[in-house]
Amino acid sequence: MAKKASFEEALGRLNEIVKRLEEGDVPLEESMKLYEEGMRLGTVCRGILREAEDRMKRLTEETAAQAREGQ
Amino acid sequence: MKSSPARGPVYEAPRDLYTVTEISEAVRQHLESEFPRVNVIGEIANLKIHSSGHIYFTLRDSATSIHAVLFRRHAERLALSPENGMLVIAPGRISHFGGSGQTQLIATDMIPSGRGSMELEFRRLLERLMDEGLTSPERKRTIAPYPSKIAVITSPTGAVIRDILDTLKRRWPVAEVVHIPAEVQGPGAARSIVHAFEIAGGMDDVDTVIVARGGGSVEDLWAFNLEEVARAVAGSVHPVITGIGHEIDTTVADYVADVRAATPTAAAELAAPAIDEVARSLAETMKRVALFGAASLDNKLRLVEYLVRSAVFPAITHRMEREELGVDDSLERLSGWWRERRVETGRALDGCDAGIEAAVRDCLSRAGASISSLMGGLLRSSPAEEIHLTAGTLVHLGQVMRIRVSGALALRRKELAGKMRALEALDPRGVLRRGYAVCTTIDEGLIIPRVEALSAGSEMTVHFHDGAARCAVRDKRKGTPWRKKQASRKPSDGSTRS
Numbered sequence: 001m002a003k004k005a006s007f008e009e010a011l012g013r014l015n016e017i018v019k020r021l022e023e024g025d026v027p028l029e030e031s032m033k034l035y036e037e038g039m040r041l042g043t044v045c046r047g048i049l050r051e052a053e054d055r056m057k058r059l060t061e062e063t064a065a066q067a068r069e070g071q
Numbered sequence: 072m073k074s075s076p077a078r079g080p081v082y083e084a085p086r087d088l089y090t091v092t093e094i095s096e097a098v099r100q101h102l103e104s105e106f107p108r109v110n111v112i113g114e115i116a117n118l119k120i121h122s123s124g125h126i127y128f129t130l131r132d133s134a135t136s137i138h139a140v141l142f143r144r145h146a147e148r149l150a151l152s153p154e155n156g157m158l159v160i161a162p163g164r165i166s167h168f169g170g171s172g173q174t175q176l177i178a179t180d181m182i183p184s185g186r187g188s189m190e191l192e193f194r195r196l197l198e199r200l201m202d203e204g205l206t207s208p209e210r211k212r213t214i215a216p217y218p219s220k221i222a223v224i225t226s227p228t229g230a231v232i233r234d235i236l237d238t239l240k241r242r243w244p245v246a247e248v249v250h251i252p253a254e255v256q257g258p259g260a261a262r263s264i265v266h267a268f269e270i271a272g273g274m275d276d277v278d279t280v281i282v283a284r285g286g287g288s289v290e291d292l293w294a295f296n297l298e299e300v301a302r303a304v305a306g307s308v309h310p311v312i313t314g315i316g317h318e319i320d321t322t323v324a325d326y327v328a329d330v331r332a333a334t335p336t337a338a339a340e341l342a343a344p345a346i347d348e349v350a351r352s353l354a355e356t357m358k359r360v361a362l363f364g365a366a367s368l369d370n371k372l373r374l375v376e377y378l379v380r381s382a383v384f385p386a387i388t389h390r391m392e393r394e395e396l397g398v399d400d401s402l403e404r405l406s407g408w409w410r411e412r413r414v415e416t417g418r419a420l421d422g423c424d425a426g427i428e429a430a431v432r433d434c435l436s437r438a439g440a441s442i443s444s445l446m447g448g449l450l451r452s453s454p455a456e457e458i459h460l461t462a463g464t465l466v467h468l469g470q471v472m473r474i475r476v477s478g479a480l481a482l483r484r485k486e487l488a489g490k491m492r493a494l495e496a497l498d499p500r501g502v503l504r505r506g507y508a509v510c511t512t513i514d515e516g517l518i519i520p521r522v523e524a525l526s527a528g529s530e531m532t533v534h535f536h537d538g539a540a541r542c543a544v545r546d547k548r549k550g551t552p553w554r555k556k557q558a559s560r561k562p563s564d565g566s567t568r569s
Contacts, residue, residue, distance in 0.1 A: 007483065014490050021497035029518040031499045038494040045487045052480055 007048045014041045095169040102174065106165035111137070111176055112184055112191070115157045120146075126153065130161060130176065132191065133198060139163070139176040153181055158191060160184045189289065193296050197323050205305045205327045212310040212329045214341065218278035220247045221342055222309070224267040225283040225335070227252035235283060235314075235339040243343030249274070255284040260294035265303040272308040279342045280307055282324065283314040283335035295322035304328050314338025503536035510534075513541070522547050 017038040021031055089097070113130030120126050124143030129136045139161060141149075153159070163178035200206060221239060225231050232250060239248050253267040254260045264282070271280050282304065284292065294300055295315050304311050305327040313328040314335035325331040332338035503509065510519040510531045519531055525544050533540045 011483075011487060011490065014487075014494070018490055018493045018497065021494070027518060027520060031497070035494065035498055038491075042487065042491045042494065045483075049480060049484055049487070053477075 007045055010041045010044050010048070014038055014045070017041070092169065095167065095172070098174075099167040099169065102165045102167050108162070108164060109176075110160050110162045111139075111178075112158070112160050113137070114191075115153050115155055115159060115181075118153055118155050128153065130159075133195065137176055138173050139178050141178045141181070145179045149181060151181060151183055158184045189293070189296075193323065196296065196298055196301065197326060200301060200305070200323065200327055205301075210305075210329075214310050214312060214330055215278035216344060218243070218246050218343060220249065220274070220277050222249045222251055222271040222274065222277045222280045223283065224251045224253050224264065224271065224280060226255045229285060231283050231285045231335045234336045235281060238336055238339035239343050242340065242345045244346065246278075246343060249277070256287070256291050256294060261297045261299050264294060264300050268303040268307055275308075277309045280309045280311045281314060281335075281338045281342055282311060282328075283338055284316065285335060286317040286320070289320075292316050292320055292322055295324040297323075300324055301327050312338045312341050500536060503534065508533050508535050510542075522549060 017034045020026060021034055021038075026034065111130055113132055113136075116129045116131050116136065118126070118128045124146055126141040126146045128139050128141075130139050131137070141161075141163075151157075151159075159181040160183075161176060161178040161181050163176050163180075165174065166177055167174050197206075204210065223232065223235055225235065227250070236248060236250075239246060251267040251270050254263040267282075268280070271277055284295070292315060295313075301323040304313065304324045310329040312330045312332055313322075313325045314332040314337055315322050315325060316334075318333040321331070330341055332341050510533050511517055512519060513530050513532055516532070519525065525531065525547055527544055527546055529544050531542055531544070533542050
């Protein structure tokens with residue numbers, strides 16, 4: 001992966017993988033690979049979400065602190 | 072002015088055309104009959120004591136002046152010796168002198184003005200503050216509709232503080248009320264009131280300041296006409312409601328306050344909403360919520376925004392707290408209501424509901440936490456609470472944004488979790504766990520998908536869920552595998568049996 005995948009891209013790919021595996025005609029070896037990739041994508045997505053939440057929390061706290069000072 | 076002949080005209084019946092003398096005389100007669108005895112308050116200026124003994128001067132206030140004369144026979148009996156700048160009340164009559172064309176006060180006396188000076192001071196101060204724009208409508212701040220903390224500046228003794236506390240407690244028991252005692256009359260009053268405003272200014276969580284004093288004479292209320300007090304009111308960090316004296320009393324402080332109430336009790340009423348009315352508007356809000364029930368995610372996000380932005384929102388949690396319903400209970404009711412709506416509209420649960428519920432839950436629990444710690448008096452324990460207490464529009468908007476984003480995040484998280492569950496269910500190792508095994512080549516580990524790839528004697532790895540075994544092929548056969556020895560015993564004519 002040359003560029004960092006966006007959440008939407010990663011989730012889109014994850015979606016494809018699940019669909020592919022559900023179709024059932026994937027050779028075991030490929031299915032292992034797909035599964036691994038899917039798990040990795042899940043971790044990436046979770047990371048992106050956690051980062052977003054952290055950022056939001058930080059911003060909220062900063063705003064609150066500023067509001068306190070500004071009074 | 073018309074005067075009918077029947078009433079006995081004091082001058083000739085009006086006509087269209089006058090000579091100068093006629094009109095001047097008419098004016099004189101009119102003024103003398105209209106103002107035969109007046110008392111004029113003003114400052115002496117242009118004082119001239121003529122050699123004849125008559126005193127000529129003008130009386131003036133801020134922008135206007137009138138010529139005046141005091142004839143010798145009255146001048147001789149004056150109790151004071153007049154000076155320019157002296158503020159006096161001059162009794163007399165108004166007349167008009169044709170010769171100079173001037174309207175004059177023909178005074179009979181000059182009395183030093185005590186009360187007059189107070190009124191003049193009042194007007195001068197008010198004019199100055201008006202010129203500075205301190206009374207302009209744009210400066211007036213809005214009073215918080217659902218205050219969390221109210222500071223009351225008034226005397227610690229007397230009925231006023233009791234009336235205010237009673238009124239606030241009856242109307243809006245959820246607010247914290249801080250009494251900042253101050254002298255409201257006498258020589259120390261101004262300093263004391265200014266100091267009280269400094270204390271109030273130091274409390275950054277106060278929503279509204281009430282400054283109040285019961286009824287009394289003009290002198291009793293005078294502290295509120297002093298510049299330092301007026302400036303303290305105008306410069307207050309928090310919006311100020313004045314409730315000074317009775318309905319008819321208006322002080323300079325009233326002019327520069329954000330809101331002027333007629334009495335101390337009225338000030339308390341303006342500072343806090345009636346909780347019963349809030350409950351009604353809450354019911355109204357819930358009705359609106361019902362209208363949104365079947366709407367799309369976008370609409371629901373807008374609903375959350377509406378709830379948070381409407382000033383009623385903090386009141387919802389206040390009200391719940393008052394009725395001792397926990398936040399969980401209210402959540403329960405909210406989601407119960409949601410379920411009902413869904414059944415009612417016959418719509419299937421869409422994934423969005425979870426997101427929006429999470430957002431509402433988040434929002435309510437934050438509000439709930441803030442309220443409970445408010446109750447507990449832990450006023451500045453968390454930033455979330457700070458946000459609630461500040462209650463400014465900006466903060467509201469910030470919160471709306473936050474709820475929108477956290478709603479969106481919750482949705483994503485939900486989506487991701489769904490996908491991950493689906494993926495885990497498809498884990499190929501799960502198949503192995505159910506008792507299947509996979510064969511791969513020894514060296515490259517490639518899966519051996521068909522028996523053709525093998526021959527007797529070749530080796531392979533067989534993978535189980537808990538490990539692998541290295542195996543050699545003894546024999547191979549295409550199609551149906553061996554079952555029992557007997558099944559394959561009759562080789563030659565197995566197809567025909569008697």
